[in-house]
Amino acid sequence: MSDHVPVGGVPPIDDYGSLLAGRVAVVTGGGDGIGGAVSRLFAAHGAHVEVAEIDEARGEQVLADIGAAGGSARLQVVDVRDPDDVERLRARVLDHWGRVDVLVNNVGDYRPLVRFHLSSPESWQAMYDVNLHHMLLVTRAMLPAMIDGGGGSIVNVHSVEGMRGFPGEPVYAAMKAAAAHFTTSLAAGYGRFGIRANGIGPDLTQTPQVDYLTGFEDHEHLWEAWVPVGRVGRPEDQARVALFLASDLSSFVTGANIPVDGGTLAGSGWFYSPQAGRFINRPTGL
Ligand SMILES: NC(=O)c1ccc[n+]([C@@H]2O[C@H](COP(=O)([O-])OP(=O)(O)OC[C@H]3O[C@@H](n4cnc5c(N)ncnc54)[C@H](O)[C@@H]3O)[C@@H](O)[C@H]2O)c1
Known part of the structure; x- marks a missing residue:
């Protein structure tokens, strides 16, 4: 007999308070997916x-959502892989606000997924550009203002694939692991300036980039075996952890990389088998 307790959707939290009141927060890739949820939740706070x-249309959509909810947001249409765009972003933020309190480096992509024996220096470069290079560019651009302002919080979104072996794309995994270690090292170096740096390692989160549900609508029961908490992740699940890390709730937390994965890293290859009625680590189902 299965001992699975279906968890359902994201549990509602009615009143968080106002954890980021008056703070200036930059969210890269803040128009959709995890970044979109971060933008909306931070504005709500x-x-x-x-x-x-x-993507201008995505940015306009999140701005409309935030505006309708009474929040404050501006859109900067930039490619964060481009140093000129990052410099434009830095100038636009600092000219307007004179400071930056929170930076969420969220952009990243596993696509195109290239098998390593078929990969090339060009595909490695592309993986670097979209998963690590922009993190260095944007962080370097914002850090001096955080130092001058007496502190800040940096939240780097990498991946659970940077925290475990990822057979499908070792180059992507290496970039994500580098992002996690960049985060840890940044924390060690800049804590004395009042700057905290922490990372989030998502897994299994339904976004435009990673669609776990289309074609899988009739397979709700499979989530029980797939992920310890028994459901797909939602961008809001990631955004809540980003809010914790960005806010003073985590004032003594720095250098941490938190898997936000419903327990897949903790499970590490163990799956619940309803047939066997226990956890297994064999592909037989028994
Ligand atoms: N969704 C998951 O399950 C999952 C799992 C592991 C890691 N991640 C990581 O989480 C982060 C967010 O993933 P997601 O699934 O929400 O992605 P997504 O592709 O759905 O959303 C990314 C957003 O960033 C924007 N963007 C892309 N490239 C950009 C660029 N160069 N400059 C500015 N904006 C850009 C996109 O337009 C989009 O709005 C990424 O770093 C990703 O690697 C996600």
Whole structure:
């Protein structure tokens, strides 16, 4: 007999308070997916959100959502892989606000997924550009203002694939692991300036980039075996952890990389088998 307790959707939290009141927060890729949820949640907590987004339509949509909810946000249409765009972003944020309190480096992509024996220096470069290079560019651009302002919080979104072996794309995994270690090292180096740096390692989160549900609508029961908490992740699940890390709730937390994965990293290859009625680590189902 299965001992699975279906968890359902994201549990409602009615009143968080106003954890980022008056703070200036830059969110890269803040127009959709995890970044979109971060932008909306931060604005709901009183932050002035600077949405740094390559896709104007996505950026406009999140701005409309935030405006309708009474929040404050501006859109900067930028490609954060481009140093000139990052410099433009830095100038636009600092000319307007004179400071930056929170930076969420969220942009990243596993596509195109290239098998390593078929990969090339060009495909490695592309993986670097979209998963690590922009993190260095944007962080370097914002850090001096955080130092001058007496502190800040940096939240880097990498991946659970940077925290475990990822057989499908070792180059992507290496970039994500580098992002996690960049985060840890940044924390060690800049804590004395009042700057905290922490990372989030998502897995299994339904976004435009990673669609776990289309074609899988009739397979609700399979989530029981797939992920310890028994459901797909939602961008809001990631955004809540980003809010914790960005806000003073985590004032003594720095250098941490938190898997936000419903327990897949903790499970590490163990799956619940309803047939066997226990956890297994064999592909037989028994
Ligand atoms: N969704 C998951 O399950 C999952 C799992 C592991 C890691 N991640 C990581 O989480 C982060 C967000 O993933 P997601 O699934 O929400 O992605 P997504 O592709 O759905 O959303 C990314 C957003 O960033 C924007 N963007 C892309 N490139 C950009 C650029 N160069 N400059 C500015 N904006 C850009 C996109 O337009 C989009 O709005 C990424 O770093 C990703 O690697 C996600």
